Amino acid sequence: DAGVIQSPRHEVTEMGQEVTLRCKPISGHDYLFWYRQTMMRGLELLIYFNNNVPIDDSGMPEDRFSAKMPNASFSTLKIQPSEPRDSAVYFCASRVTGGGEKLFFGSGTQLSVL
Amino acid sequence: SQELEQSPQSLIVQEGKNLTINCTSSKTLYGLYWYKQKYGEGLIFLMMLQKGGEEKSHEKITAKLDEKKQQSSLHITASQPSHAGIYLCGAATGGNKLTFGTGTQLKVEL
Numbered sequence: 446d447a448g449v450i451q452s453p454r455h456e457v458t459e460m461g462q463e464v465t466l467r468c469k470p471i472s473g474h475d476y477l478f479w480y481r482q483t484m485m486r487g488l489e490l491l492i493y494f495n496n497n498v499p500i501d502d503s504g505m506p507e508d509r510f511s512a513k514m515p516n517a518s519f520s521t522l523k524i525q526p527s528e529p530r531d532s533a534v535y536f537c538a539s540r541v542t543g544g545g546e547k548l549f550f551g552s553g554t555q556l557s558v559l
Numbered sequence: 560s561q562e563l564e565q566s567p568q569s570l571i572v573q574e575g576k577n578l579t580i581n582c583t584s585s586k587t588l589y590g591l592y593w594y595k596q597k598y599g600e601g602l603i604f605l606m607m608l609q610k611g612g613e614e615k616s617h618e619k620i621t622a623k624l625d626e627k628k629q630q631s632s633l634h635i636t637a638s639q640p641s642h643a644g645i646y647l648c649g650a651a652t653g654g655n656k657l658t659f660g661t662g663t664q665l666k667v668e669l
Contacts, residue, residue: 449601476655488647488659501656536601545609546590546651550601 447471451537451551459559463525466554468537469518478548479512479522480536488536494520527558561586561652563660571666577636580663582648584629590651591624591631596662597644605633605646635665643667 450469458464470477478493492502497514505512509528514520524531534555538548562585572578582591590609594602606615611626619636635642645664649657 478656487661490656490658493656495655538602545607546592546649546655546657547604547607548592548602548649548657549604550594552601553599555599 449537449539449549449551451535451554453554454552455555455557457557457559458527460528461526462558463523464527464531464556464558466522466535466537466556468520468522468551470520470537470539471541471549472518474539474541474549475517476540476542477514477520478538478540479520480538482534482536482553483532491522524556527556529558532556532558561650561658563648563650563658565646565648565660565663567663568661569664569666571668572638573668574639575637577634578638578665579635580633580646580665582631582633582660584650586629586652588624588626588629588631588650589653591622592649592651592657593622593631593633594647594649594659595644596647602647638665638667640667640669 452467479491480488482488491504492512494514512522534553536553538550540548564583566581592607593605596602606622608624614623621634624631645662647662648660652658
């Protein structure tokens, strides 16, 4: 089975531009999580969905960040406008109800905002 | 909010040596998860501990959960270069979320 798929793997953009990160969770998983990893702050939870519905977005840093999950097999994280401090690795993870909190992670998107 | 502190932050060992990584929680642990991350890649699940005193092993890696101490340890026996990477502990904090520790970077020298 395919794991969690994220795209793009690398994104380099200029400050002020819109950035869209994409995630396809594992089929059958009903939870989807977006994390951000930086050297300074480690791995932080941004938002998570259950059955395509956003449940907790308290980790979303600012209104510049938004996330959607239009269906069970696709989610996006959008940053608009992007700033240099948004540079980080963004991970998507999914899990299934009944599996505890065991998460399956994608390979991440390395975002660099110049 | 729950905080997880890992020690040491980084570790360099010679191949064949044993090592231990600790994860200490600021609150009661109801479930503790260990992950490994290689540079430029996502996190790979290693083990899940859910009961106080529980101990699990996979190949040369053993993890234990000490509920009273709000602590978990990860022990690697006879380390190999393939063990190199970043080890992270994650705790279930309620609300279906995992909070992660600060990470321990392990390097194994030949």
